[in-house]
Amino acid sequence: MLIDNKFLKNLLKIRNRKGIFFIILAFLIVAIFYIAPTPHGLTHNGQVMIGILIMAAILWITEAIPLAVTGLLIMIIQPMLHVMSPNDVFSSFGNQAIFFLIGAFILAGAIEKNPRFFTLGIMTTCAFLSFIMPGHGVAALFLPIIASILIAMKIIPKQSNFGKISMLSVAFGCSIGSLGTLIGGARNIYAVGVLSDIGINITFFDWMKYSMPVVLIALPLVWLVLQFSFPIEIKDISVARKEIKKQVTEQGKMSKNEFIVLIILIITILLWIFFSSNQYFGLAVIAILGCVLLFLTGVVNWKDVEKRVPWGIILLYGGAITLGIGIYETGAGTWMADQIFIMAGVNIYLVILMMIVLTVLLTNVMSNIGAVAILLPIGIAVAPVAGISPLLSSMIIALSGGLAFMFIISTPGNAITYSSGYFSIRDLFKAGIFANIICIVIVYLVALLYWIGVLGLHNM
């Protein structure tokens, strides 16, 4: 009977049945949380927010609807269920993190217009370039460059360890590099946005101060993991050098526009480093200032912005920030944290380790944006109960959220480099699992020895 319904038939044509199942499940969970009796210590609004969090988790993990649409859904469902007023929800969307994100994407778009910065060694170059533009953008930039070199060397896809390491270096280098600065990964900006809403302000330089040890330790160690996983079989790389020289020659000298982009980028980064804590500047104002300079000098036009700025992510983060605020303000986060600790007991070392492991596991099986958006509100709520600061838990979750090495679905950088054909799904898993274990240890030790031991982040 149901299948005869024209509307349902059309719906089944548009979406697969699995997708429809998860959409229905997600809404059903919100409905259950809305009508179920409220347990002691939790408000009704808090209970509904937990339902919305689970709904968001289901939709982000299964991607039954686009990630950005889930972000929009989170925004409208809160006022619809009387949890937060529309004004409160949409004012969270005006968080400076959103405008910082927009500015960062426009700046990255200006760099992506010319593939130049590639001659310093694959993994390090990718990592360093990921400091100033999104990791997946760097992966897309490096894919044709590395592929050309490998083809010139007659390296056969999937059969050569040199080919595997070269492409995996791009993927892993981008992931590690994206932890280093606020613009490396949008999840970093999201963490800063949520923290600023609860009164903790992080500057561009602060972030680098916290994250750089992880990047600098992880880079050589993950590189070693690759060397051990796939011993290189070739000795002569003179053909590769020749190809690199050829590509540099083809690129020619730096054009006037490229030079202007470089100067504006340097100015913006310096302003971020020295003035992002200034109350009249801030991260977003500087980012937008950089964009305005790009427009004023004529090196970027609005068409470039339309081509290069993924507005969907901005909507997603808007939704994710309102989710975080909702969880925090309704007391749902504190209630969840209490329940976790009543069951598991409070042990600060165990809590930190669990946060890292859980985030790494989740970020590997779903988009890292979604993983951080789900876990960060919980992490912030857990922090005071566990005796650590929200800043420390946010750093742990945001950085661990970038450690997606094991699967193609984990991060766009993995998917883009996989399309080269030079490594298999198994190769990625083999190297990725060891890289993840090493990085879990690194983040754990950095958290205990540097963030807590040296910087005292647990009390901030």
Added chain:
Amino acid sequence: MFKNVLIPISSEFYNKHVLERGFSLAETFKSKINLIYIIEEKTLNQTDRLTISYRTPYEIAETKKEIIREQKLAADSIIFEDAEYFFKNKNISFTSKIHQGEFSRVIKNELEKKDYDLVLMGFNKECVLNYRLFDEVKIPIWVVNKNDGKSILAVCSNLAPNIKVPDLSLKLSKVFNLELNMIYVIDMEDSVQVDEKIKRSDKKTEKDLMFIAESFIQKMKEKGINVILLKGSFEKEVINATEKYNPKLVIIGREQKKKGLLGLPVKNFKRKMVEKCNYSILYVN
């Protein structure tokens, strides 16, 4: 036999042994080799799908264009260059072209356009390819593996009509001057008998299956072929036999296995055989 050979190579996987085997077949049978390089659409679509939330349609299209350009370059500079070495330089008639699409669909389209009598290909289980063609293509498919033995192992069973395999294996053993070993497997997990029209009977008793097997063995004996009778799971018995006989080629017919252990349905049976077997397999479809 094998006058017109199609060699499909996916952008997902390239095995040089396929060209080597193509060369030896072309020399033996005076075959014409048709090489197609397939830029795998599934990989391209997968990359699009996984990056759609992070990147703009323009950036996605740009990356796709780059991937296609690089894969065409890889085909020209690595695969077609190898093919020139194996075929053109040795005066073996050969053509090459590049297609974009889904591996199995491209091959099926190509088979509709031209009369081929063999598909010669490599296999890699770690690819996104689904290898539907094993079940959907009507001409023989030779899946090349690097292990190279010194005999031919012909496989017959209650799950296939067993008409083409005996004749073909006899011919190939003579042409290649290889010893022929033939086995007949009674699959105890799927105890049906498949007839000449590839129809599966109802479940049969072990005694009935034994009777049919013995009459087949007798028939082969009259042709001068000694057949070893085996009982158990088709896959396991065949794999064990390959380890025992170390064959250059395993010839398998139109096996219609539908049930596995505890009567559970079997999916992608032929693909799983290729995955488990370390030797080249010729599916006589």
